Amino acid sequence: MIIVSACLLGENCKYSGGxxxxxxxxxxxxxxxxxxxxxxxxxxxxxxRDPSEIITTGKKDGHDVLDGSVKV
Structure with a gap:
């Protein structure tokens, strides 16, 4: 069994409604x-919904969000 993100099959569930x-x-x-x-x-x-982005001035990623050094 494969789990696949619905938006990849054309379901309009992306943050923008697309x-x-x-x-x-x-x-x-x-x-x-x-x-x-x-x-x-x-x-x-x-x-x-409104898009969510990592708030930073440098190169950060989800790991930095999890450790609390940057916010979304």
Whole structure:
């Protein structure tokens, strides 16, 4: 079983209300069992919503958010 982000299959669940439809992903999933999920919606975020970005002046990533050195 494959879990795939719903926006990659054309579901309009992206923060902007759009999607990231990928013909490559669709082709890969042909004849396979899969489950669509939207991690953001499962986490309680709405669609559409304001974008979330890491607030920093340098190169930081999610690890820095988790350790509390930068905020989103």
């Amino acid at each position: 999607n990231n439809k990928s013909e490559n992903v669709i082709k890969y999933l042909e004849n396979k069992e899969y489950i669509l999920v939207c991690p953001e919606q499962l986490g309680g975020l709405s669609t559409p």
